[in-house]
Amino acid sequence: MNLSSHLQELRRKHQALSDQVEEAQRTPSADDFRIADLKKQKLRLKEQIERLSQA
Numbered sequence: 001m002n003l004s005s006h007l008q009e010l011r012r013k014h015q016a017l018s019d020q021v022e023e024a025q026r027t028p029s030a031d032d033f034r035i036a037d038l039k040k041q042k043l044r045l046k047e048q049i050e051r052l053s054q055a
Contacts, residue, residue, distance in 0.1 A: 003052065003055070006052065007049060007052055007053065010045055010048060010049050010052070011049060013045055014042060014045045014046060014049065017038055017041055017042040017045065018042060020038050021035060021038045021039060021042065024038065
């Protein structure tokens with residue numbers, strides 16, 4: 001897998017996590033721990049994307 005396709009896959013996963021966070025936040029019975037975990041995963045992906053983009 002080349003760098004460009006790897007970055008594209010990471011961005012796709014980041015967007016999917018964003019969608020999951022938004023959906024969970026709209027749900028009245030949302031689990032705050034699950035939302036926090038999704039946000040942490042999203043942040044880790046964002047940091048990885050930024051690191052690889054600068055390489």
